[in-house]
Amino acid sequence: MATDQEIRDILAGVTTATLTTILLKKGLRNVWLRGAMPLKPGQGRIIGRAFTLRFVPAREDLATPESWSSPKSTRAAIEAMPDGCIAVVDAMGITDAGIFGDILCARMKKKNVAALVTDGVVRDLDGVLGTELPVWCAGASAPPSVAGLTFVDWNEPVGCGGVAVFPNDVIVVDNDGAVVIPAALIDEILELAPDQERLESWIMQQVNEGMALPGLYPANAENKARYEEWKKRQGV
Known part of the structure; x- marks a missing residue:
């Protein structure tokens, strides 16, 4: 179970917009x-x-x-x-x-x-x-x-x-x-949130480089593979 300091440290780099997306995927809309x-x-x-x-x-x-x-x-x-x-x-x-x-x-x-x-x-x-x-x-x-x-x-x-x-x-x-x-979900969200934020930053980078949105956002299998390769190069 994460400590309150770990929760603050991890979520400091995660937007509320990203959190709503992750929670939506977990079935929480409201x-x-x-x-x-x-x-x-x-x-x-x-x-x-x-x-x-x-x-x-x-x-x-x-x-x-x-x-x-x-x-x-x-x-x-x-x-x-x-x-x-x-x-x-x-x-x-x-x-x-x-x-x-x-x-x-x-x-x-x-x-x-x-x-x-x-x-x-x-x-x-x-x-x-x-x-x-x-x-x-x-x-x-x-x-x-x-x-x-x-x-x-x-x-x-x-x-x-x-x-x-x-x-x-x-x-x-x-x-x-x-x-x-919800308190019961915090550890699971902490695992998912940083990578979701990182993925969306990578997608924004691709958009800024001129890439079209279909297949990119949300990422299809090809772009997910590109993202994973990018993470390896970044040492993530």
């Missing part, structure tokens, strides 16, 4: 979290284990400012986040109530949370950007979470962006968004 896009350019590719948080629709007796002091609150959830995790927040795609603002994001940054991923939105946008916590979300909104959401629990299965995410699944985020790799 792995890209809708609505979770980079809050700002240049956040890079980040890999980490999922630490999940779940909201439900606001209910007036529960979604109150007083709830922020409850033992079961976003504040308490943040204190439970382990070093290097990616916080995955199920906000049901609601975009008119910000799940976290600058203070909560600043605390996550201090706790060395790798990134925040949500199908919802953040608030205090300038302040959130100032924390330098990498965020993938659906934008920003001024109202607080309790204006549209009730926080219910953390580290349980959630549906974020229409995708099932379980605690400790592996999350990969880059400029194309966020992808989940």
